[in-house]
Amino acid sequence: MRKLTQQDIDDYLQGLQMEAYDDAKGIPAEARTTKLSGLNPLTVDEGKAFAEFIGEHLEIPIYDGSESFTEKYLTGAFSQYFDITGMEHQIASAGIKHDMQLMQVQEARTAFFSRDLKEYQRIVDSLKPVVIPNQPTIHTSVSTQAIPQSQEGNVLTLAEAWADFVKYKSDWTSRYKKEMEGMFSFIGLILGVDTPVTQIKKSDIKNMLEVVENLPQRNKNPYKKMTPQECIDCDDIGEDEFIASKSVAGYLKLCQSLFSSYLTDYKDIYTVSPTHGVKYDSKSKPYGVYSQTEMKNLVAYFISLSDWKKWVFLLLAYTGARRKEIATLTAESVRLDADSGRYYxxxxxxxxxxxxxxIPLHNKLVELGFINLVNQIGKGKLFPQVTYNNQITKAFHDIREHLDIPYLNDYSERRIVHSLRHTFITSALKNTGNHILVQQVVGHEHSNMGQTKRYTHKLPVSDLLCVVDGIKWV
Structure with a gap:
């Protein structure tokens, strides 16, 4: 991999700045587009409060020296294609520079809602990227075209490394080989069989173990009839149906054998194996929930994002829906209820x-512009970039790690992306005290209904509003 240069960083930042500039330019049109959608625009006070909240959250890392989400994002993006060794300070500076641009967008919003149009226009003009003649502007939506694809020549992909490793392990019995190949079918799906092995990092191994730990036991129905991908995508697994802790430890042991013993010690592909220092301790099976403070921090970060992650994670937080349900949403899935006047x-x-x-749509999602996104897309999938559920899991893992939110809570319960659903349900039950309403919103069978169940029909959207409206994360 070639060394990352300052020019590479500057080219990428140009695309990010263009997005910030476009966001700032679009502020005056927000009220009208919201009105055309049949909704009420933000009031002046609401607009100022929103801008102040986001701005304060963005400035925290700048003054306390912590790693910002932008810096972490840039580090991950560049490290996939470049050798970033020795460029950590330049990447950190780039992250701060873009965070300050995002703060300027919020300052522009504040100026606009304060009716200081002269100041608003000044800020917008200051955000406009300087375009060098004969050099096209790079947008982040296509910016990976500006980042060279793998230039590692004959570096092995994960699938090729596995094939060589199996040959190397010629002493495996046929039964043990079949067992190991079964485990690799999951590892390959999670890490990506076409991924060059030099791009696999310690964080990827940790994320892989989290995914594996939340797999179901494949010797039980209905899981034994599922494909590995269907098992990975499966939500709402019973507490007594999770994979055993010793099996999870077996996945780590296999990865240590592949990445450390073979690719590092034998093939000299790594200097330090991505499994180095990775440990797995047996943990309890139940999912935990996030605290109110943790949810506030998570949602604030979701709001600050600009791609599919923003809306996927906000929808998970404010609907209690499953990953797959949100990932496969279409524009046609978002509808307006005539009786209540609310979107769902x-x-x-x-x-x-x-x-x-x-599922009634929370007013916060509407205020943030979700309906505008739906109207822009018009038809088809809202998030075509999301091609598999583990894509959501990995992105959330990175966000949770960045915010220093522990994987386990005080009760040794695991908190993953699916815990957003558990947190929603817990909060909704606390707010409403009505199990039937909450069960209908989140898609659970009505419990303890007996013979009455056959006479119970779906309740209208207007009756379900109290479930989502009681959710207040920020």
Whole structure:
């Protein structure tokens, strides 16, 4: 991999700055587009409060020296294609520079809502990128074209490394080989079989173990009939149906054998194996929930994002829906309820009757511009960039790690992306005290209904509003 240069960083930042500039330019049109969607625009006070909240959150890392989300994002993006050794300070400076641009966008919003149009225009003009003649502007949506793809020549992909490793382990019995190949079918799906092995980092191994730890036991129905990908995508697994701790430890042992013993010690591909220092301790099975403070920090970060992650994670936090339900949403899934005048999500891709349901859209999502996104897309998938559920899991893992939110809570319960659903349900039950309403919103079968169940029909959107409206993360 060639060394990262300052020019590479500057080229990438140009695309980020263009996005910030476009966001600032679009502020005056927000009220009208919101009105055209049949909604009420933000009031002056709400607009100022929103800008102040985001701005304060962005400035914290600048003054306390902590790693910002932008810096972590840039480090991850560049390290996939470059050798970033010795460029840590330049990447950190780039992260701060872009965070300050994002703060300027919020300052522009404050000026606009304060009716100081002269100051608003000054800030917008200051954000405009300087375009060098004959050099096209790079937008982040296509910026990976500016970053060279793998230039590692004959570096092995994970699939090729595995094939060589299996040959190397010629003393494996046929039974043990079959067991190891079964485990690798999951490892390959999570890490990506086409990924050059030199791009696999310690954080990827940790994320892989989290995914594996939340797999179901494949010797039980309905999981034994599922493909590995379906098992990875599976949500709402019973507490007594999770994979055993010793099996998870087996996945780590296999990775240590592949990455450390073979690729590092035998093939000299790594100087330090990505499994170095990675440990796995047996943990309890239940999912935990996030505290109110943790949810505030998480949602604040979700709001600060600008790609699919922003809306996918906000929808997970404010609907209690499953990963797959959000990942597969279409513009047609977002509908307006005539009785209540509120938008809702129509979840239809479900294997159960309870899973087919209407979820009222939280007002916070509307205020943040979700309906504008839906209207812009018009038809088809809202998040075509999300091609598999583990993509969401990995992105959330990085955010949680960056915010220093522990994987385990005080009760040794695991907190992963699916814990957003558990947190929503816990909060909704506390606020409403009505299990039936919450069960319908999140797609659970009505419990303890007995014979009454056959006479109980789906409640209208207007009756479900109290479930989502009681959720207040920020």
């Amino acid at each position: 999500l129509m979840i239809e891709d479900s294997k159960t009757e309870a899973g087919t349901r209407q």
